[in-house]
Amino acid sequence: MKITEIVITPIAMKDPPLRNIQGVHQPYALRSILQVRTDDGLTGLGETYGDRAILTALRAVAPRLTGLDPFDLNGLERIIGHTLGSAAGLATHGLVGEASDEKTLATVLSAFEIACWDLQGRALKRPVVELLGGKVRDAVPYSGYLFFKPAAHTPSPPYETDRWGEAMDAEGIVAQARRMVDEYGFKSLKLKGGVLPALDEADVILALRDAFPDHPLRLDPNAGWTVATSIAVGHKLDGVLEYLEDPTAGISGMAAVAREVSMPLATNMCVTAFSHLPPAVRENAVQVVLSDHHFWGGLRRSRELAAICRTFGIGLSMHSNSHLGISLAAMTHLAGATPELTYDCDTHYPYLVEDVVQEGVLSFTDGAVRVPSTPGLGVDLDLDSLARLAEQYEKCGFDTRDDVTPMLAVDPAWDPVVPRW
Ligand SMILES: O=C([O-])C(=O)C[C@H](O)[C@@H](O)C(=O)[O-]
């Protein structure tokens, strides 16, 4: 089997005004959809970020992959390494740590690697989970991802009215959580923090604890707090949190917090590449790493991360950014085959109102997605939806994720400085 053609389609999907430390989500989230075609007539699917910088890198690599066997993942890595060379790190939005050459390569590799896994599975008529060693769970549990948000936010271009309403205080967040739990059956809850003053966010967690006594709870302010504030929140939430995610910036900052608080600290910001693991282990900075195949280099590398975490007694969870069904399928196959992944995975999927994959394949029951059993990733493109979302990308008016500008549109004094509290 040889790759004959790769089609990369940037798309924009509607997104609600979800708040975070930087500001607010734009009215559309951007993704790149990959279709990798072979001489056997098969098409493998991939999905990754849609920012201009990654799109440029994907487009530089794609023509070099003609003739590659999709089973040759080492060859894929070699070609991508040669093509990107020492290209400067991709600009990122700052919510998944610093950019670096290592992460650029891993991000580009992942996008094509996922499509190759899909092709391998389709060729062998086996689901990806079986190529990864077989299922360790039939369904993958996800956590309900709670965001502070206004009911409406109207910079230009405007946001679509969403079904989640306002959630800017404890009452709103508890109502959002209730809806997530009722509709999706989530068994754990994560609050995106960095929006209210830190101790007020701790109060929101306490309100969630009252309303959901048995749900593991997580709080993630994306490094919005100083070490001292992080410790104060850690003490206030002693015995309440499953983990505290990225309260403060950097491996040493996290280590200073970890020495003083009782709950595990988790990260998708200070340990986001293999070179971050040795210092993090040395300083005992984090007790849980949130993997994310999109920037850790795909499914193989994510499993290498799992083995390293197992070796050093670090827990493994999974991070998410706004994503579509191809990524949800890839996340589910990976988690379905990875025993180390004992924490419920993050997903933004409940906020999605439009997808590029055919409906009805992926759904949540009791907070979990069944690992697909059909060949490859188990999802197929809906070409009409792909075309519509591609047109939306052309019209949306931006080509890079930027949570600051739409915030400035409603608050001209907005300053995304960190740490803020
Ligand atoms: O766990 C995290 O840090 C994230 O999920 C990062 C995301 O970008 C999140 O902050 C968001 O969607 O605004």
Ligand SMILES: [Mg+2]
């Ligand atoms: Mg996080």
